Amino acid sequence: MTDPRLVRALIAAAAAENAAVYGYSVAGARLAASDKGVARTAYDAHRAQTLVITQWLAQASATPDPDAPVYQLPSPVTDASSARAALVSIEESTAAAYADVIAAADAPLRRDAALALQLAAVRAAIWRDRAVPFPGLAGRLGL
Amino acid sequence: MPKEASLTRRSALQLLVLAAASATAGCRSGTQQATPAAPATGATPSRPPGSVAAPSTRTTAPAASTPAAPATTTNASARATLADPTAQAAATSERALVAAYDDAMRAHPDLATALGAVRADHVAHLKALNPDLVLSPAPVPSSTGSPTAPASPPASPPAATVLAVVAMLTDLETRAAAARLGDMATATGSLAALLASIGGCEAAHAATLVTALASP
Numbered sequence: 102m103t104d105p106r107l108v109r110a111l112i113a114a115a116a117a118e119n120a121a122v123y124g125y126s127v128a129g130a131r132l133a134a135s136d137k138g139v140a141r142t143a144y145d146a147h148r149a150q151t152l153v154i155t156q157w158l159a160q161a162s163a164t165p166d167p168d169a170p171v172y173q174l175p176s177p178v179t180d181a182s183s184a185r186a187a188l189v190s191i192e193e194s195t196a197a198a199y200a201d202v203i204a205a206a207d208a209p210l211r212r213d214a215a216l217a218l219q220l221a222a223v224r225a226a227i228w229r230d231r232a233v234p235f236p237g238l239a240g241r242l243g244l
Numbered sequence: 245m246p247k248e249a250s251l252t253r254r255s256a257l258q259l260l261v262l263a264a265a266s267a268t269a270g271c272r273s274g275t276q277q278a279t280p281a282a283p284a285t286g287a288t289p290s291r292p293p294g295s296v297a298a299p300s301t302r303t304t305a306p307a308a309s310t311p312a313a314p315a316t317t318t319n320a321s322a323r324a325t326l327a328d329p330t331a332q333a334a335a336t337s338e339r340a341l342v343a344a345y346d347d348a349m350r351a352h353p354d355l356a357t358a359l360g361a362v363r364a365d366h367v368a369h370l371k372a373l374n375p376d377l378v379l380s381p382a383p384v385p386s387s388t389g390s391p392t393a394p395a396s397p398p399a400s401p402p403a404a405t406v407l408a409v410v411a412m413l414t415d416l417e418t419r420a421a422a423a424r425l426g427d428m429a430t431a432t433g434s435l436a437a438l439l440a441s442i443g444g445c446e447a448a449h450a451a452t453l454v455t456a457l458a459s460p
Contacts, residue, residue: 199440200441201437203433203436203437203440204433204434204436204437205433208429211429211436212425212428212429214440215424215425215428215436215439215440215443215444218440218443218444219421219440219443219447219448221444222444222445222447222448223444223448223450223451223452225448226448226449226452227451230455231361231452232445232448232449233445233448234364234365234368234369234442234445235372235438235441235442235445236444236445236448237437237440237441237444238437238438238441241437
């Protein structure tokens, strides 16, 4: 039977990805025009990832929590710069959720989750204009 | 900032695609890719001031503080011991990366600030992998570059243009990010999360180095 810790981490990751989809749909509207293409690509990536995690959960004989209609944004979004700041937090939360999956998972899933963490870290760095040494590590829930 | 920033961001995204593809391709070849510009080990009597302690000769220099090195995370899960061979392999790779940035900073003092910020991330990685490690400080831009230094690794000839240096470092970061995926395979849970996070940082470096080094 699947490790319950892994199931909890996967459900949290699915929630993080759903929140990211919502966050991009709200913050994306406030971004500078030159940033919208990047945001659109990221939005698509998060949407695709929700489906991937649903498959992971199915393999673990579990189902994600239903997608909420509205999520809490990590910080208020009023203009382009606050939109970018919110997207940094969203990507950091996503990376942290994958870090929890990695800690609980075995090889193939761990690898896929690590690739997803890398992509979240890259997007966070793009919105932040710089990298941080340990993306996703501070925000781990430690499930 | 908008116009130029958008262009560089676009190139960053292209790099990201390349990085992802390369990470995928490099996955199975694992750690042997991780030490491209391996630093000369401590055999030379006159080591340049910024060189990194070789694995076998962990320096006992009295607290040579690393400038601008962010505090290592206090998260207990970010602690690893070098007794773990997986952490050791990753630390070797990180050491080579620090050395590559040392070389680049010596070759391009004008980029020292931007390069130093990225180097500091790798120093933080090393410290997380081995909390006891003491590193030499980064090369000081204004210092007289020691002409007696032994030949640099072939990957970074002194006359390399800025663009070539950025390309080389981007390649190293991409390979490192891929190598962390390999390191992770045999690690315990919390070490795997640490290695994955380090790989995330390296993927982010690969995607943003062009922007970071192009900005004033």
